Amino acid sequence: MQTAEQLIIEAGLRPTKARLAVLSAMIHSHKALSHTEILTALQGVKEIDRVTVYRVLDWLQANALIHKISTDDRAWKFQLNAPVRRYKAVETASDSAQLNHHGLVSNHGHAHLHCQNCGTVLCIHELAAHIPPAIFATYQVSQIEISLKGLCPDCQQATA
Numbered sequence: 312m313q314t315a316e317q318l319i320i321e322a323g324l325r326p327t328k329a330r331l332a333v334l335s336a337m338i339h340s341h342k343a344l345s346h347t348e349i350l351t352a353l354q355g356v357k358e359i360d361r362v363t364v365y366r367v368l369d370w371l372q373a374n375a376l377i378h379k380i381s382t383d384d385r386a387w388k389f390q391l392n393a394p395v396r397r398y399k400a401v402e403t404a405s406d407s408a409q410l411n412h413h414g415l416v417s418n419h420g421h422a423h424l425h426c427q428n429c430g431t432v433l434c435i436h437e438l439a440a441h442i443p444p445a446i447f448a449t450y451q452v453s454q455i456e457i458s459l460k461g462l463c464p465d466c467q468q469a470t471a
């Protein structure tokens with residue numbers, strides 16, 4: 312697994328303490344995190360406050376290191392983008408052409424598992440969107456979301 316510093320430097324960007332702290336928290340979480348969860352995880356880090364976390368999350372999104380996911384309670388959750396290599400492996404040739412042509416939506420076409428009990432959100436990169444090219448010809452698509460909703464294994468056990 313790459314460190315936060317490697318990810319930022321390989322993207323040609325400048326690491327700061329706040330950027331490294333937020334990205335590290337996300338690397339070490341297998342599930343998507345909300346702004347509040349990131350803030351809580353980084354309690355006690357001097358460079359971190361509410362506004363800084365918002366700013367860093369915007370910056371990480373603008374630089375395509377993370378993406379945001381909408382949830383039922385209207386709070387955004389954030390998750391790392393899949394490493395390019397792994398994502399490429401599951402694309403078909405026609406998908407890559409489509410994604411390259413519409414750079415804006417690359418990395419956003421995968422599915423999310425939402426647990427309706429505990430709110431856990433996981434990225435499923437193996438399930439990618441297959442969107443008819445005609446959609447892109449007629450509609451300016453800024454974000455693609457595929458949601459699978461249900462109960463995570465932990466919550467199934469709790470209700471069994």
Ligand SMILES: [Zn+2]
Nearest residue numbers: 426429463466
């Ligand atoms: Zn759950």
Ligand SMILES: [Zn+2]
Nearest residue numbers: 390423434435
């Ligand atoms: Zn995702």
